[in-house]
Amino acid sequence: MKAYVLSYRGEELENRHRVSLAVWGREGFLGYAGEPAFCTFLRSSAKPFQALALFLTGAVERFGLSSEEVALATASHDGTPAHVEVAAGFLAKLGLGPERLACGVHPPFSKEARRALEERGLSPTPLHHNCSGKHAGMLAAALALGVSPEGYEKPDHPVQRLNHRTLMELSGMEPKIATDGCSVPTFALPLSRAARAFYFLAQPEEAPEAYQEPLRRVGEAMRKHPELVAGPGSIDTLLMERRPLIAKRGADGYYGMALLEGPRGPLGVALKVEDGSAQAREVAVVALLRLLGLDPGPTPWDRPVLKNHRGLEVGHLEAQLELVWV
Known part of the structure; x- marks a missing residue:
């Protein structure tokens, strides 16, 4: 059973990136590669959950949030205008300003947006942070709950306790907690249990x-925008534009998907x-x-070429994946 992405320099294998994954369907745990029990952090792949x-607290109705704003709450966005x-x-x-966002500041992921800021002599703000929508959503949920938004990023805040309970009930087990790159809690689950949560996103x-x-409604907002x-x-955007699925990247090599249809049904x-x-x-995802x-048709991630700093082609990546069905 092969579960790797192989990196070649010239024609020689240089690096072997091990992949683990799990697939969940109507009958439960269906398939895997690598170690499906690997317990690891979802990072930004948890954002849809x-x-x-926003809906559990009534924030969408209270503040008249649009589907665009719901979609942004799930985003690891590129910081475009x-x-x-x-x-x-x-x-x-x-009624809040960007200074209330606890995510911090980083330059836009988008090269064009980053260049535009530099040409105008401007610095990025918390709004450019890829998690700004998620943090705005957490502030909205706090206000809708009638609690102070102060410290909304801390694990003991009511919004974060709600998020923890949500992941526990959708995955079927209690997630472990640490601090994410944007300062809010992030959740660790075995890949098989995270796949269960994504199955419910495919089959609410x-x-x-x-x-x-x-x-x-969260799935519809992501698919609509x-x-x-x-x-x-970006891979999330391209895949959702082309195929009947909901896709969400996470930091450090994580990826979650809800496949709405396919030969094996929703997954x-x-x-x-x-x-x-x-x-x-x-x-690996493609x-x-x-x-x-x-x-998904032709993508930039089909046997992508590796180049050096001069732009010379020096190698390529290719996947070796085989699924075990249970």
């Missing part, structure tokens, strides 16, 4: 009743490149979709 708080505009509008509905009507409508979930040319998938390589992750009968 954290965004459920469109993303920043939606994030600013989201906060304006709450089979989830616990309280989560059915929130799951449906894939460009807000990531950005032009939930959780994948981890164990050394954390994002470049290898994209190659290869996996082909194995599952959801070929």
Whole structure:
């Protein structure tokens, strides 16, 4: 059973990126590669489940949040002007400014957006942070709960306790907690249990009743606005534009998907490149979709070329994946 992304320099193998993944369907745990019991952090792949708080608390109705704003709450966005505009509008509905976001600041992922800021002599703000929508959503949930948004990023805040309970009930086990890159709690689950949660995103009507409508509406927002979930040319956006699925990348080689249809019916998938390589992750995800009968067509992650700093082609990546069905 092979579960790797292989990195070649010239024609010689240089690196082997080990992949583990799990597939969940209507009958339960269906398939795997690598170690499906590997317990690891979902990182930003948890955002669709954290965004459920917007519906569980009534924040969407209270603040009149749009589907664009719900989609941004699930996003690891590229910091384009469109993303920043939606994030600013989201906060304006709450009566709050960007300074209330606890995510910190980093330059936009988008090279064009980063260059535009530099040319104007401007510095990035918290609105450019890829998690600004998620944090705006947490502030909205706090206000809708009637609690102070102060310290909303801390594990003992009511919003974070709600998010913890949500992941526990959708995965079927209690997740472990640590601090994410944007300062809020992140959750660790075995890949098989994370795949269970993503299956409910694909099939909300089979989830616990309280989560059915929130799951449906979060999934619809992501599918309706894939460009807000990531950005032009990003893997999440491209896959959701092309295939009937919900896709969410996470840091350090994590990826989650809810496949709405396919040869084996709706599926939930959780994948981890164990050394954390994002470049290898994209190659593995595209290869996996082909194995599952959801070929996304030509992508930049089909045997991608590796180049050096002069732009010379020096190697390539390719996936070796085989699934075991149980």
